[in-house]
Each structure stands twice: as structure tokens, then as C-alpha cells.
Amino acid sequence: MSTCFLPAHEIARRLRQGELTAVQTAEDLFEQIRRFDPQIKAYLSLNEEQALRTAQEVDAALQRGEELPPLAGMPVGVKDVICSKGEQVTCGSKILENFISPYDATVIRKLREQKALLIGKLNMDEFAMGSSTENSAYMKTRNPWDLERAPGGSSGGSAAAAAAGMAAVALGSDTGGSVRQPAAFCGTVGFKPTYGRISRFGLVAFASSLDQIGLLTRNVRDAALVLSSVCGNDPLDSTSADIPVPDFTDSLQSGLEGMRVGVPREYFIDGLDPEVEAAVQAAIQTLKNLGAQTDELSLPHTEYGVATYYIIAPAEASSNLARYDGIRYGYRSSNGGGLLDTYRKTRGEGFGDEVKRRIMIGAYALSAGYYDAYYLKAMKARTLVKQDFDRAFENFDLIVSPTAPTPAFKLGEMTDDPLQMYLSDVFTIPASLAGLPGVSIPCGFSGGGLPIGLQLLGKPFDEESVLRAAYAFEQSAGLHDLRPPLMEGS
Amino acid sequence: MASISLEDVEYAAELARLDLQPAEKEALVDQLGRILQYIGKLNELDTEGVEPTSHVLTIQNVFRKDRADEPMDRDDALRLAPDASGAFFQAPKVIE
Secondary structure (H helix, E strand, O other): OOOOOOOHHHHHHHHHHOOOOHHHHHHHHHHHHHHHHHHHOOEEEEOHHHHHHHHHHHHHHHHOOOOOOOOOOOEEEEEOOEOOOOOEOOOOOHHHOOOEOOOOOHHHHHHHHOOOEEEEEEOOOHHHOOOOOOOOOOOOOOEOOEOOEOOOOOOHHHHHHHHOOOOOEEEEEEOOOOOHHHHHHHOOEEEEOOOOOOOOOOEOOOOOOOOEEEEEEOOHHHHHHHHHHHOOOEOOEOOOOOOOOOOHHHHHHOOOOOOEEEEEHHHOOOOOOHHHHHHHHHHHHHHHHOOOEEEEEOOOOHHHHHHHHHHHHHHHHHHHHHHOOOOOOOOOOOOOOOHHHHHHHHHHHHOOHHHHHHHHHHHHHHOOOOHHHHHHHHHHHHHHHHHHHHHHHHHOOEEEEEOOOOOOOEOOOOOOOHHHHHHOOOOOHHHHHHOOOEEEEEEEEOOOOOEEEEEEEEOOOOHHHHHHHHHHHHHHHOOOOOOOHHHOOO | OOOOOHHHHHHHHHHOOOOOOHHHHHHHHHHHHHHHHHHHHHHHOOOOOOOOOOOOOOOOOOOOOOOOOOOOOHHHHHHOOOOEEOOEEOOOOOOO
16 A cells, blocks of 8 residues: 555654655655656656655664654655755746756755655746646646646645645745645645745745745645744744744644634625535534634725735736846847847746736836836735734634635636636735735535635734644544545555 | 836836737737736725835844855856856847
8 A cells, every 4th residue: 555645744653653664655655656747747857866865864764763853754845946956946937947956945954954855846837926837838737636627826736746645745835825726726735824934045036025935735734744844033034034933733632612713704705606605604614613703704905905916926026037137047048139138038038928927017017107006006005905904813813714716727717818817816815915824725525526725814923723723624524635536546 | 097008018028128029019918908907906995194015024124243154156156057157157248
């Protein structure tokens, strides 16, 4: 029996009990990848040799009776936007096709120190811009629950790999919902910590005031386990929060008794798929049955979230992506005459359509004469969105909502209409604008067998309440460690 | 907020140092127009007296000792360059 669908915390237990070796874990995982990834297409590159070497080191340490760090021997996939020394980092873009990172992101350094098994790099929308992973310059990842459907995005490769048993844990990044939305589409847990919880050093920048590394796992305990090891202040990221990191697994047993959970009426709107609404309402009833006090609340600026985000994120992106000029690294066009023309041609040839679109929105919104009307206005709207949450959290510990308005849509269904694609992030964007911690967990299925995601949002740096509620729910509902029908028996 | 003209697209593309094909420009006139029209929704909001938020958490300046750390190896950095010469990145001609 393959170990590829074992929960990460169960792998950790079995390794320590001598019931499993890290080499076996790695071999089972690469076997699963060989069997299913030709269809799913989650991995852009694999690192089998190095992962097996690390696994051997873990087994040798176990043999010597050494105490292992919590993530030793854990198979982790990494979204290809996080730098790992000596490995490719494409960001799903042609402009970084041959880029080999000369350094480790802080989160990768921590994983290496713990001897986690770094399996490979996962597909994504180019520079994390998209909601379906179809904006990757390399390939389209398929949803393990229905190969005709998108895995969501931008961390679609990460969600698909976790869902298909091709990683116990996958790192993603969430700027406007890029961890939570694909988790909802693929039936996994998608945890986005508070902005600043995990160092962004080595996370290739998209929108620096929003970007946060997140986790895709098959159950809440695994998210809590990994989170405890990868959070923390980092001198290399001056926006990383300098506050203590608890053992997040400690918060999982406390249940929901007395927890105040708000249900924002603005998240139950026209356009919300009836099956999603029904599953989320049933989940809210479950929370109630578990002892939570639920009540309706209003977040009146919700409907302005997407418009606000689509100024702020592209504005920051247009500045962050100015670095791709073809001089120091990455693709350089050979069609340019002189320096300026080389910049223009390099960027025109190297970036895909969606990245160009966002750079253009950003450059336009920041240009002389439009700055006040667009960028300043959006920063003020962001204040209003954040104040909605501040007020709500005076009376509530958590906010519950659908993660996405629909289950996974079909590949190609949204690609002709960028605005329609942007609107699929309507429920995840407001929390990103406010920097809040949030999770998507499975709460049911559509009639067609597609997973539906429940979003739980917490106060800044109160990941513990989010995890506690998510854990109580998944245990009660039995909706953890899901396995798509395609992978039955693997 | 007005619709977007071809000139607007060309101006923003120049600011962004993006070489766009004629078909791309045409598509962007339409797409940016529709996206910015949607974003015009923000004008419904009264933001008089509202402070702008550029960063959600209260961040303070982070100081550190003015001390040099181990730098990235020069050869490692230069190896990534599309064109390098000796100890330098090589760029196309700046002045004709």
C-alpha cells in the first residue's frame, strides 16, 4: 500500500515509530507522480535525486537514534515562485526560463534545515497572476477531481499536487486568494497566514503589500504542523512580523464552544452558485452544532474589494516587474537595437498576455494625472475595506463565508474575459487587502462531484482561532484527507 | 473615468517599456477600457477624509548594524547574465 496519501503528521509519527522509512516515503511519492502527473501536470521540475539523498540522511539519523526536527522526511512541493538555490525558478514565465536561483528563500532554508524532502517545483499562473493556472507559459494543470476543469490559481500546481497525493504539503503564495481559491477547487486545505507571518525573502515579488506564502495540505493538522516551523521574524524581510510563533498544533483540540462566528451577508449574493450556498449554509449549521455562536454581520465595502485590488496589485506589480529587463538575468531579446529597445523587446517577448495586462493597468493607474483618481482612491478604499473587518472583529472571533462563488470551472471557460476571471476572487480579495489570516477547507461537494470550499477568516495574527475552528469542522464533517476518484486505490 | 484610447495604451506601454504588437494594443484598448470602467465603481465611494492604506500592519523602521555580510559570489551572479564580460554584466549600446 502506497504511503502517498498519508497525512504529513502520520508520516512523522510512523518515521519515529520505525514503521516507515523516509526513502520509502519518497519512493512512493515519486511513483505517484510518475503515474499521475503526466495527466495532472502539476510539476514543472522534479528533484528526485536530492530528495532521495535527504531521505537517506533522515533514515540514517533515525538509525542512530537521533531526535528529528518536526518536518524531517516530509515530502514538500514548492510553487515555482519561491527561490531554492541551484534550482530553476520560472514563476511560470518565459522571461525566467533559464533562471537558476543563486540563493534559498528563508522558507526553503527552514525546510532544508529540518530535512524536509523538497520534491520539485509546481506550476502556477505567470508571476502568480491568475485564478486558473492557465496563464502559465509552460502547461495547463488539470484538476484531479475532473481533468476537464481548472485547478484554480494561481497556486494551481500546488493544490493539484496536494490533492493527488503527489506532495504531503505544498507551498503556495496568496496575493488575492491564490492559495485559498485553488484549495477550494481541489478539495484541499489552503492556509494563508497573516501578512508578515512568513518571511517573503526569496518569494518572487508580485504585489509586496499583499503577498504572503501559504500552505496547501490535505488536513488542518498538517497545516498547523508546517506553519509552526516556517513562521517567524526574518532580518532579511523587514515586513516580517516580530511576534512569537506558537506551536499551532496546540490550538487544535479546544473545540468551538463559545466562539463567536460572523456570517457576512454581502458574501451571499446573486451569482453565488446554489450548491455552494447550500454547502456553506450546512457548514455554518455544523459550526453552530459544535457550540459556536453564529450571527449575521455586514461588511459593507465587500463589493469594492475587487476594484480596489485591481488597482493596488497591478500598480505594485508594474513596479516590481520593472526588474525584468534582460540585463542581469533571465531572457534577453536579440531583436533590440540599443538598450531601451532591448528592454522593450525583452519584456514584450518574455511576458505573457495577463502579465502585460496587469503591468499596463498599473503603469496607467500610476501615470501622471491618473494617480489620484486611481491609485490614491484605491488606497483609501482599502482603508474602508479594512475598517469593515476591524469593526466586525470587535464582536466576532471569526468570519465564515464561501471561498469562491462556484466550484471549479472548466479549462478555457474564463480565458476570453479577464474581468470575469478577476471576479472569481471576489470572496478572497477583501481579506488579502486587510492582511488577515484565512483558510479554505472542504465543506461538501457539488452534484457533479466537485469539492466546495468554506472560508474562515480571523483577526490579524490569530491563526490559532482559524485553525481551531477549521479543525473542529473537518473532524466533525469527516471532510479531510479527501481522495479524488481518479486516485482511488493509489 | 473615460474610456481608453490607442494613444493611452501606447503611452502606458512606453512607461512600462513594453513592446506591443498592433493586435495586442487593440485588445488592450478594449480590455483595459472594460476593466477601468469596472474599477470606476470606486467613484461611488465617499473617501473624503479617509486616510490611504499602503500597508496594512503598523510597520516601523527596522534598523540593523551597518556591517557587511557575506555577499553573493560574483561568478554565481554573473553566470545568470545573458551576456557578461570579465567582472561585468554586458548591456547593449546605450548611446548611438
